Amino acid sequence: MNIPQDLKYTKDHEWLKLLDNGEAIIGITDYAQQSLGDITFVELPEAGDRFDSGAPFGVVESVKAASDLYMPIDAEIVEGNAELEDAPEKVNQSAFEEGWIVKIKILDASQISGLLDAAAYAEIAEN
Amino acid sequence: MSELRRTPLHAFNATRGGRMVDFAGWDMPVQFASIVEEHRATRRAAGLFDVSHMGEASVTGPEATAFLDFVLTNDISSMESGRALYSLMCYEHGGVVDDLLVYKKSDDDYLLCLNASNTAKDVAWLESKLSGFEAKLDDVSDDYALLALQGPKALEILGGLTSTDLGSLSYYWFAEGEVAGKPCIISRTGYTGEQGVELFVSPGDAHELAEAIVGAGEPLGLVLAGLGARDSLRLEAGYSLYGHEIEEDISPVQANLMWTVKLKKAADFIGKAALIAEKANGPSRKIVFFKTGSRRIVRSGTEVLANGEAVGKVVSGTFSPVLNEAIGSALVDAASLQAELSVDMRGKSMRLFQTKPPFIELNP
Missing domain, CATH: 3.30.70.1400 (Aminomethyltransferase beta-barrel domains)
Known part of the structure; x- marks a missing residue:
């Protein structure tokens, strides 16, 4: 299973890539996209929307199921990945790169320490 | 809970990457690589389905x-x-x-x-x-395994494995013959809307038969397909599925299946009087098929609305890989059949556009 070392993770199978400017990119993990199967629709929030840590901010739907996306950290949406509107299958094809879901501004940097590193996430995903 | 039942092709499915799920008490492959890709491959070339649970x-x-x-x-x-x-x-x-x-x-x-x-x-x-x-x-x-070989290349694949004259086997006819040396009932039927056959075979012969079909079919684009693709293929073709469009409390008048009910046949049959009466009075509700213009799947069980009132429920919903949009069917009160139908998708209203099935051109 592909779990890049340089990312942060949540137990809900999301990843965060922390950027230098206090922003981060969020997506779902390879494990999550495999479990969901063919992704047919991604509902994205609007730029400027604010979410508390743990709040649902979007939906990923596959042929089999709809699954909520949970914000890992207090955040304001910078942008959603508009490419997913026409090509949600990018989440299946490239979960950690082209299939990213939202870019956020981190509102409370102290919460970063509560995220999982790759090794801790691997234990969850592999069990 | 009792143990899941296994078809004679269980090991075949599992070793070839089938993702196994509980379906009606059977441990069945819902997909191999991708439901959407298995669906497309069946429309484009051929799909092989283990339906031995039937x-x-x-x-x-x-x-x-x-x-x-x-x-x-x-x-x-x-x-x-x-x-x-x-x-x-x-x-x-x-x-x-x-x-x-x-x-x-x-x-x-x-x-x-x-x-x-x-x-x-x-x-x-x-x-x-x-x-x-x-x-x-x-x-x-228990005497039969059942394999469905479906798709525009299905008969070409089968032709290399049997001496039965498939050209003279018309749609909805069957023949007893051998496929890959295994005695089979070869039935020119299916549940996808494509050309193809369903093969009834002895459980002990099923594994070798499946291997032979895969061997002959893969060069022509055949893929193994699971129950996920079977469902999206049948819905795209506009076929009813028990527990969805038909049920103990959904009659053939409501399900638009009166073409299978021969009210004029000589024999009396169970249900005849009730169906004559329902046909004469008009059904209280009907199954309709819909497109959405959206990629968002409207799931079975979702309430259908007309002018803000609940007027029915969705009974099937999936993503059509051919149309690239969500499609489905719903059971709707007869009084609201002409109304603008919609569903609430987590706070957002989504239109259901009624359409006559099938959703695509069928070539069975």
Whole structure:
């Protein structure tokens, strides 16, 4: 299973890539996209929307199921990945790169320490 | 919970990457690589489906025809030997016990192919109606594995494995022959809207038969396909599925299946009076099929709205890989059939655009 070392993770199978400017990119993990199967629709929030840590901010739907996306950290949406509107299958094809879901501004940097590193996430995903 | 049942192809499915799920008490592959890709490959070339979970019952005896004409809605007495026929089996009140295929081997020898989830119920129902008929019913589900080979390349793939003349085997006819050296009932039927066959084979021969079909088919684009693709293919083709478009409390009048109910056949049959009355009075609700113009799947069970009022529920919903949008079917109050229908998708209203099935051009 592909779990890049340089990312942060949540137990809900999301990843965060922390950027230098206090922003981060969020997506779902390879494990999550495999479990969901063919992704047919991604509902994205609007730029400027604010979410508390743990709040649902979007939906990923596959042929089999709809699954909520949970914000890992207090955040304001910078942008959603508009490419997913026409090509949600990018989440299946490239979960950690082209299939990213939202870019956020981190509102409370102290919460970063509560995220999982790759090794801790691997234990969850592999069990 | 009792242990899941396994088809004779369980090991074949599992070793080839099938993602196994509980379907009607059977451990079945819902997908291999990708539901959407299996769907597309079946429309483009061919898909091979293990549907051995489906039940079979034999009906034999001098009054087998009369018995089937009594319990089934379609006209059995007009069938020729070698024909397959789609029929419903109804309750007295007009609701549906099951939908099934009838295979006529001879005047006193028929095979029924039943939904897996209904097989035990069907057999009990049929047995309870036997008295007075010189006919015998046997549950022969364990005698058969069932493989569906479907798609525009299906007959070409099969042609290399059998001496049976497939060119003269028309749609909804069957022949007994050999495929890859294994005795089979070769039925020109299917549940995808594509050309193809369903092969009834002895459980002990199923694995080798499947390997032979894969070997012959893969160079032509054949893929293994699971129940996920089977469902999206059948919905795109506009075919009903028991538990969705038809049910104990959804009649053939409501399900637009009166073409399978022969009210004018000579024999009286179970449900006839109720169906005549419902047809005359008009059904209180109907199954409609819809497109959405959206990629967002409207799931089975979602409430259907007209002018803000609940007027029905979605009974099937999936993503159509051919149309690239969500499609489905719903059971809607007759009074609201002309209204603008919608559903609430987590706070957002989404229109349902009624359309006549099939959603695509069929080439069976």
